[in-house]
Amino acid sequence: MNPLIPPGGRISAARLAVMLGTWRQGGSRQGAADLAAAIEMQVLDGQLPLGTRLPAERELADALGSSRTLIGAALDRLREDGLVASRRGAGSWITSPRKHGVRPELPDAGALIDLARAAPPAVAGIVPAVDAARVALIDHLGEHGYSDGLPVLRERIAERYAARGLPTSPSQIMITNGAHHGFVLALRMLAGPGDRILVEQPTYPNALDAIRSAHAIAVPVALDAGGAQGWDIAGIEAALRQAAPRFAYVIADFQNPTGLRLDAEGRHRLAAALTRTRTPVVVDETLVELDLDGDPLDGPPPLASFAGDLAISIGSASKSHWGGLRLGWIRAPEDLLGRLVASRYSVDLGSPIFEQLILAELLTDPEPSLRKRREDVRALREALISAVRWYCPDWTFTEPPGGLSLWCRLPEPVSTRLAVAAINHGVQIAPASRFGVHGGLERWLRLPFAQPADVLFEAVRRLSAAAVSVGGSAKSDLNLPIT
Numbered sequence: 001m002n003p004l005i006p007p008g009g010r011i012s013a014a015r016l017a018v019m020l021g022t023w024r025q026g027g028s029r030q031g032a033a034d035l036a037a038a039i040e041m042q043v044l045d046g047q048l049p050l051g052t053r054l055p056a057e058r059e060l061a062d063a064l065g066s067s068r069t070l071i072g073a074a075l076d077r078l079r080e081d082g083l084v085a086s087r088r089g090a091g092s093w094i095t096s097p098r099k100h101g102v103r104p105e106l107p108d109a110g111a112l113i114d115l116a117r118a119a120p121p122a123v124a125g126i127v128p129a130v131d132a133a134r135v136a137l138i139d140h141l142g143e144h145g146y147s148d149g150l151p152v153l154r155e156r157i158a159e160r161y162a163a164r165g166l167p168t169s170p171s172q173i174m175i176t177n178g179a180h181h182g183f184v185l186a187l188r189m190l191a192g193p194g195d196r197i198l199v200e201q202p203t204y205p206n207a208l209d210a211i212r213s214a215h216a217i218a219v220p221v222a223l224d225a226g227g228a229q230g231w232d233i234a235g236i237e238a239a240l241r242q243a244a245p246r247f248a249y250v251i252a253d254f255q256n257p258t259g260l261r262l263d264a265e266g267r268h269r270l271a272a273a274l275t276r277t278r279t280p281v282v283v284d285e286t287l288v289e290l291d292l293d294g295d296p297l298d299g300p301p302p303l304a305s306f307a308g309d310l311a312i313s314i315g316s317a318s319k320s321h322w323g324g325l326r327l328g329w330i331r332a333p334e335d336l337l338g339r340l341v342a343s344r345y346s347v348d349l350g351s352p353i354f355e356q357l358i359l360a361e362l363l364t365d366p367e368p369s370l371r372k373r374r375e376d377v378r379a380l381r382e383a384l385i386s387a388v389r390w391y392c393p394d395w396t397f398t399e400p401p402g403g404l405s406l407w408c409r410l411p412e413p414v415s416t417r418l419a420v421a422a423i424n425h426g427v428q429i430a431p432a433s434r435f436g437v438h439g440g441l442e443r444w445l446r447l448p449f450a451q452p453a454d455v456l457f458e459a460v461r462r463l464s465a466a467a468v469s470v471g472g473s474a475k476s477d478l479n480l481p482i483t
Helices: 013-020 031-044 057-064 068-078 126-140 151-163 178-190 203-215 233-241 264-277 303-311 334-344 353-362 368-390 413-426 454-470
Strands: 084-087 091-094 173-176 198-202 217-222 245-252 279-285 310-315 329-330 405-407 446-449
Touching: 013 031, 013 057, 031 068, 057 068, 068 084, 084 353, 091 279, 126 353, 151 173, 151 353, 151 446, 173 334, 178 203, 178 245, 178 279, 178 310, 178 329, 178 334, 198 233, 203 217, 217 233, 233 264, 245 368, 264 303, 279 454, 303 310, 368 405, 368 454, 413 446
Parallel strands: 198 217, 198 245, 245 279, 279 310
Antiparallel strands: 084 091, 173 329, 310 329, 405 446
16 A cells, blocks of 8 residues: 555645644744644644645645745654655645554555444543643552542542433442443342343343353343334333343443434333332443434433432443543442442452543533534444445445444345455454344344544445355445545
């Protein structure tokens, strides 16, 4: 692959000028250095994604009220640092400072595009939060460093629950190393070998793996991915009576992998069924902030608002902010949370202080970064939908109102075969059988929209070729330009 092939995604000079703000350091004469540093900060802060085309030198000079010579000198500095690549006639674009000109967005023919993970990059604002956390860390260096949750972080997470309609005190919050960690802690406390656990079908594969590892038994109740509601409340009621599960595991907000969301009436009915049988419920809210058609604060109240003390809610910063923080939380009644804290020490001794300080800083005023995250993910959802409709028009789906994935129905039961063939075409996908308790689901495929738009188009183009190779039907003309 030629590393100087320019990508798409151009930013206008006017918009870049607004982003840079007051980039000159006072009366400094080092204008080129100041401008280069300001652009670098926008890259490191996630505001200028890798692959973004920069405006022409003349346009940027006009927008900034600077000379073209100064603009050229700043770009020279950025090129020397490997942060910008240029080619005559094609302009300049943002690259990786560690890869010096290699374009990470669009892999070459031999590179593997990862569509197995629904994990977006870091949200804008991480770098300033790290800087603030570094200062705040000084106050904690004289302590032992083991923590189930810094008070400031627990307070801000509790405030977010209250804003969604569920009054919560910091004493009801425990910080974990991700939502999955929280699920495993709840699983260890609530169930043992041979116990039954009610789950949705399909559901999050890592939760199923954890249930199997605990030698418990998952009891599936099917979702209707094509229906308006999705959840079969009558089926859940029957499973609660017949299987008597120790607890239920539910993803009520933008369910993984279907993207479905349980409405307020459905939550009331589900909570009533759980209450009648006194069945605890672990509610996975990992994706709740990714409401792509509305505002999370205006959505249906958390399921715990209806299920009361039976509910253990688990959340995570991995989708809303960044998986690299490795932080999540449990919200539960205080007495139950005390038992969870006590049982945790056989697994680990707490969550890292520095990362907690970073997340606490991000949650000081969460709306700007979360709003930007939703805008970015919404655009990626539209890009993936367009790609599937173009390259794989016989794949059907219901547009998800939130979350990070498209749950596609295939014309033939070839999900596992397609996943194997996709590797040979440079795409890694998870077969739908991974989302089922006993496998199956061969007519389905999860496609995450957590990659840049041009990567999603290229991935679907390759999947279309793989589908043809296994008889899964797809568009036969695969060489049309990506727009």
